[in-house]
Amino acid sequence: MSRNDLGFDTINLGHGSGGLMTRDLLDHIIFETFNNPYLNQKHDGSIITVDGELAISTDSFVVSPIFFKGGNIGELAVNGTVNDVAMCGADPKFLSLAFVVEEGLPMEDFVKIVDSIKKAADTAGVQIITGDTKVVERGKGDKIFINTTGFGKVHPKANISSNKIKSGDKIIISGPVAQHGMAIMSQRDGLEFESTIESDTTNLNFLVKDLLDVFGAKIHLFRDPTRGGVASVLSELADDTNLGIKLQETEIPLDDQVAAACEILGLDPLFVANEGIFITVVGAEIADEVVKLMKKHEKSPRASCIGEFTSEHPKKVVMHSVIGGKRMVTPLLGEQLPRIC
């Protein structure tokens, strides 16, 4: 039996039953694809050997559509968790992988997603070490949800904590904002538009490692502004640090088409979800060097210092606008909705 020939065109409830059909699916698709000694134990879990500090992060991925411009839910699930582990100042090495599949998902799509996961995991240098596959009835899911939980040793030089942030620290962003969210939005029913906007989903762990290698504890924080966007992450940071944040609108990298799409739908790009970028807070003395290093790195040619922490207006994020005005930036409230009227 080959991996594309399990005798079924679509996933059905039997594939999640825990019986023979489940085992077939696992043997011929999952184990064959990810084939590594951890996973091959085929036990209820896996055993890894660790020594020291281990960073752990979990995320469920529920993006719709599951195939979008620039990627699919599979690579997103790898990159998202790889990046969250990296944001802890750690070096992600292992992932667990749990699917919740809606019956009726074409087997072809499932295989495509599994292949993307493999490719993304290889690219990021992580191994899938344990997993789970559940199938839910039609109408009780949305094609496929993926949970990944990631693990990695904390970088020996890392000392990442919002406690370390002080007034004067600089805020650097690794690339243009709102790309992922607008790529998804471009395919959303009732709001769709044509563009060359692609999701920027990618793994940021090697970039993070390079930064830690060079700057170590002078890097005070990493944070990826995914759901809720840059505005929400910075609002949380202002709140947590009891410091103010000054932002320079002109310094925030933004792709032209992304900007245009936001104009059309009345969305603020600062609220839109990102995937392939992060924010780092660093001591002012190294900010220029950090930007310089990042601009040379393939993952962050458009890195930019977008603002700084200040003691002036604690807990408030203030944007200095293109035309020299000021406004408060508040976190996203509920769901990001297009403003039309």
Add this chain to the structure above:
Amino acid sequence: MSRNDLGFDTINLGHGSGGLMTRDLLDHIIFETFNNPYLNQKHDGSIITVDGELAISTDSFVVSPIFFKGGNIGELAVNGTVNDVAMCGADPKFLSLAFVVEEGLPMEDFVKIVDSIKKAADTAGVQIITGDTKVVERGKGDKIFINTTGFGKVHPKANISSNKIKSGDKIIISGPVAQHGMAIMSQRDGLEFESTIESDTTNLNFLVKDLLDVFGAKIHLFRDPTRGGVASVLSELADDTNLGIKLQETEIPLDDQVAAACEILGLDPLFVANEGIFITVVGAEIADEVVKLMKKHEKSPRASCIGEFTSEHPKKVVMHSVIGGKRMVTPLLGEQLPRIC
């Protein structure tokens, strides 16, 4: 703002947006409930310190109904993963916790589930160290799905592997079969029945630890026969070890009402899902002592030696029936469906 007064009766998409509503939900329900130094980092992940072998297991829980006799999806999600880690011969200490909530879930139900998770985690001695909350549109989920990923150090005396199983090894089950599956089935639309059957979901980690403390490497395997039931797990073991398995039908513990419900619906209890029991494979020389210890333990008063490995019919599981006949036990094929005609 108190944990029951977020201003919303139900979860809506805004609670998963990553903005202020998400933060409110996390601050006032999740962080307040699980309050521990790992989780309180409120970062993208958590950092734990480990030294040695770490067992990791992941599972998504998609049970419907979410509140069932004897438990709910929350405690199931804790116990399920705690047990999977224990089945690796490890001592579960940490859990990640990821929700996929369907919009419209009553806030009250969400709080109830979170409270159950807390209680089950406390009972099992594990801490929730990192998490995630996603909200999907109505009709794109099924009230709530929960993924937990668990971690724990491998017991110093443990040497758990199906490679260690040899002909003559005894198979011991910790309690009566099919209880969880039939508790769920009793509430299933179109098949429902009245009974006192309750899910047996519980944490088995302390029992596993006690066994390892006493018997160490003479315990060759632990496995919890969840989805697919006892039949599927044993079929897999026969297949993996290249040995045969002899089972004694009369030795398999089975609650009277569970047996009756299986009769009515034409189900084989060996195929029905379990939650609060496990199978252990041990050297024949310690089998009686293992059963004795287990019978004294609160989690396994009905422990029983149900069979043994044999070189006689490799890869086949043979049941010796109540009336002295023999039959093959095959793994569950697809979904467990009631047989009526």
Add this chain to the structure above:
Amino acid sequence: MCLAIPGKLLEITSKLDETFRMGKVSFGGVKKEVSLALVPEAKVDDYVMVHVGAAISVVDEEEAKKTFEILSLLGELEDLNQLPDTTG
């Protein structure tokens, strides 16, 4: 053919008319509402055979013993006198 299981009729739960009676039947403690439309003669405490939600027959207690009586008659049941289970 077709799976039918014996259970004890605990109560008549509804009686729209003489035909469409429903009753609660206990199968070793597991209870289900079943149609009694096919067994107008069934009364509380009877054991009925239930198939796909309808009682199709009332079990005859006397006849039930015959399987064991034959063995006795054939001298095969000496050690089995207490066999018939009456625990319900």
Add this chain to the structure above:
Amino acid sequence: MCLAIPGKLLEITSKLDETFRMGKVSFGGVKKEVSLALVPEAKVDDYVMVHVGAAISVVDEEEAKKTFEILSLLGELEDLNQLPDTTG
């Protein structure tokens, strides 16, 4: 009130009758199909203001310059002569 954004009319995509014309409009490269029913005078290469999926006005290029001309007239624009963006 109401958000309206200028975009360049790239092509007329369908023309059921004189009223129900549709066209593809580019907003800095992002393209949307919009109704041209309210702008019968609009032609390819015009810039139209689009509101909730319908073009509501054709932008007048001459008038567009006035904002900057006023500043010039007032002697305020000496360093801004190259201002109007024509990149599309």
Add this chain to the structure above:
Amino acid sequence: MKYLSEYRNLEATKKYLDLIAKTATKTWNIMEICGGQTHGLVKNGIINLLPENVRMIHGPGCPVCVTPLNLIDKAIELLENGVIVCSFGDMVRVPGSKKSLLEAKANGGDLRILYSPLEAVNIAKQNPDKEVVFFAVGFETTAPANALSVLHAKKENVSNYSILVSHVLVPPAMEGILDDELCTIDAFLGAGHVCAIMGTEEYYPLVDKYKIPIVITGFEPLDLVQGIYMAIVQLEKGEYKLENQYSRVVKEEGNVAAKKMMESVFEIADREWRGIGTIPESGYRLKKEFLAYDAETKFGISSIATPENSTCIAGQILKGIKKPHQCTQFGKACTPANPLGAPMVSSEGACAAYYHFSNNLITS
């Protein structure tokens, strides 16, 4: 459970097995009609506890197995057209010509797996803007409950309910089997629950015409071994009688109320049996007065036709001419995960029962 556990007694079963061994001097081929009996024989490992010379042959009494492929395709057609299709669990995995009901459900069909047809009427009441069809398969045992569902719907004016009828009758099938010149069957175990409805009457003509013992038998191990013993006693004596091992459930007159109800709704008709072909007057169809409840009429799907897989020898299996392991496809191209023919689908189907339970395979 009373009336179950005592019939699973090891000692009593052994006694009957001993009696069988002592009594049977020649080779006897006994067919159990009912799939439920097949299930009981293999699940309890009885077949291999019988002496070599007593051979059980699995009959056609599995409704899942004899329901023709075209009816499954019809049910799928309904499902794909937005009808809520209700079915017993065992029917839903049977492959039609392209897919099974379960696969059609995975593609979006609203399929409900029910314990009882009466539940389907409730579903119709709860979904007044949808059509609800119950896939009414089964033998005489199941027909009264299905008839009841139609009467229920009529009484309560539930006009969006109908049934896709595939009811077959046992005696014509037995005749068909006996008429085959390759037939080697010496005696029958009669189907206990069918007779609970129909009584014993219809079987006397068969006994007389074919001079063959028929023992109406139950489903528990003790029932089965007693039934086999009773058949062998007749065979050894050269007798052919109708006997009733299952008298605690089967009365001579059967279930009079059930027969009346069934006859008010159904009438006898020719029926196609999967693997066997059309047998005259071997099934039920809805009477004219109830055609409003006939899904085939209501949805105009009676013309759907589907050929069977040509390599499958299900017909010979169902007639007892061949055993499953004599089929070249058995366990190879044809497995429960990928069944080629109906007998591999239900665990009561002869091929699946062999595949799952038989210890023929244990030493293979």
Add this chain to the structure above:
Amino acid sequence: MKYLSEYRNLEATKKYLDLIAKTATKTWNIMEICGGQTHGLVKNGIINLLPENVRMIHGPGCPVCVTPLNLIDKAIELLENGVIVCSFGDMVRVPGSKKSLLEAKANGGDLRILYSPLEAVNIAKQNPDKEVVFFAVGFETTAPANALSVLHAKKENVSNYSILVSHVLVPPAMEGILDDELCTIDAFLGAGHVCAIMGTEEYYPLVDKYKIPIVITGFEPLDLVQGIYMAIVQLEKGEYKLENQYSRVVKEEGNVAAKKMMESVFEIADREWRGIGTIPESGYRLKKEFLAYDAETKFGISSIATPENSTCIAGQILKGIKKPHQCTQFGKACTPANPLGAPMVSSEGACAAYYHFSNNLITS
């Protein structure tokens, strides 16, 4: 983007701000009518770049804010009765008397958030067995597109489409504001996109009657500062004229085709404005010939009535009599997460705009 980026120029904006500072010698209260202008002012931080004596007052031009509570309750009523309700994104979070459309969706309603009313007609075509209602809010700018959707539905015989109309008109609202004895407004920035449709004609009578400058203005920073500058020049000169800052988009005659289309579908009617009350002849309703497309008529929901929150001073805010931070509830009981009144809902609503963007709060 052409016609956007050049109007966001820092230097040119500064020049106009300098001109304003040089020109304004007295205290002037200028109301921008449109919520889009409010948004532009706060988002770009213009308010605090203006000299102390030039005060912007936020007008009633946010359709989300002036749509009466009872219309939201009506839309929710439809949603809860199985109707597919389509709406612009900003309307769905507005709390009705019990819940918002978004919460009704979470409870199972089929709510679609759309970019365009024309899309709603397509949804109606794709769901012929469902009713589809578009929540047609907005001012003169949006009315033509909504009219177009009705004409589209009529042309294509889409009978399951209707609109829940809440169209309001700017000039009557301006009159209402000016008639209030507490009114302190010295000049208006006219709503650019409303005038793109309606032209300039209707504003001359207002200028004459109330002797007040009106400068029709666009939405970009440069538009806004130029419009303010033009108003101040008039005020300082003691003039009152209608001027058109936004001439690249607004023609004197407006959009003739759009007006014709709108007038074929709608007629002028009294309308309730949230926070203000009923203003005579201040909105549109569907003409008799189009009542088949009127959701209130079609579903008989015109009688739903809902009182406003009594502590909310939205009416005074909308008339420019008070500023949001002068409301006792502002930022306390009333926040964007839990709005008591409409102006706290949309980011263009005066209260929300203050809450979100104003640097009044930065130093608080």
